[in-house]
Amino acid sequence: xxxIDQPTEMTATEGAIVQINCxxxxxxxxxxxxxxxxxxEAPTFLSYNVLDGLEEKGRFSSFxxxxxxxxxxxxxxxxxKDSASYLCAVEDSNYQLIWGAGxxxxxxx
Amino acid sequence: xxxVTQSSRYLVKRTGEKVFLECVQDMDHENMFWYRQDxxxxxxLIYFSYDVKMKEKGDIPExxxxxxxxxxxxxxxxxxxxxxxxxxxxxxxxxRTDYNxxxxxxxxxxxxx
Numbered sequence: 140x141x142x143i144d145q146p147t148e149m150t151a152t153e154g155a156i157v158q159i160n161c162x163x164x165x166x167x168x169x170x171x172x173x174x175x176x177x178x179x180e181a182p183t184f185l186s187y188n189v190l191d192g193l194e195e196k197g198r199f200s201s202f203x204x205x206x207x208x209x210x211x212x213x214x215x216x217x218x219x220k221d222s223a224s225y226l227c228a229v230e231d232s233n234y235q236l237i238w239g240a241g242x243x244x245x246x247x248x
Numbered sequence: 249x250x251x252v253t254q255s256s257r258y259l260v261k262r263t264g265e266k267v268f269l270e271c272v273q274d275m276d277h278e279n280m281f282w283y284r285q286d287x288x289x290x291x292x293l294i295y296f297s298y299d300v301k302m303k304e305k306g307d308i309p310e311x312x313x314x315x316x317x318x319x320x321x322x323x324x325x326x327x328x329x330x331x332x333x334x335x336x337x338x339x340x341x342x343x344r345t346d347y348n349x350x351x352x353x354x355x356x357x358x359x360x361x
Contacts, residue, residue: 143290147288169346169348170347172348172349180354181338181353181355184350187347187349230348234345234346234348238292240289241290
């Protein structure tokens, strides 16, 4: 079967750094997406990785290791507005997105 | 900016009613998707469409049907609503199949009583 695992919830402090992990087992791999979803709102695209390594985009970075079936999203200089759920999704061999259940990130002052 | 709109943010229906959820995208995307999102579960794909008049079943199509008569519009139909279909319904669209970045509508929170 296909499976995406992420922690259910994480707590971090404003101004700090947090790493959200995602491990996956899927039928094929054509890329990995991270989305942000604020409560009651639609998911919005954050990053895409298809090759191994780190992709940096401002305060957010995403890392991929295809051999380990592993990715992480790194958020630096945390702000209160970063409180949201972070969804990991893998594009499988049929180009369908397989979604993790999401990680709820709580930022404390 | 890509815009995906859904006909209602909140909807309350009774068991057995026929329910229509409408989704429209304005960026000429080929691909459109319907998901439901429930607490503790990932987004689950109900149906998708890669072209007008075309539809494919996703992971949980039972109790649902879809219609895509025009490229920009993708409708989800609950033939006879049941309480276990109470959920958040999200519509999405994407331009390409080989790079499936999806753009989401605001969602419809459906309650079936």
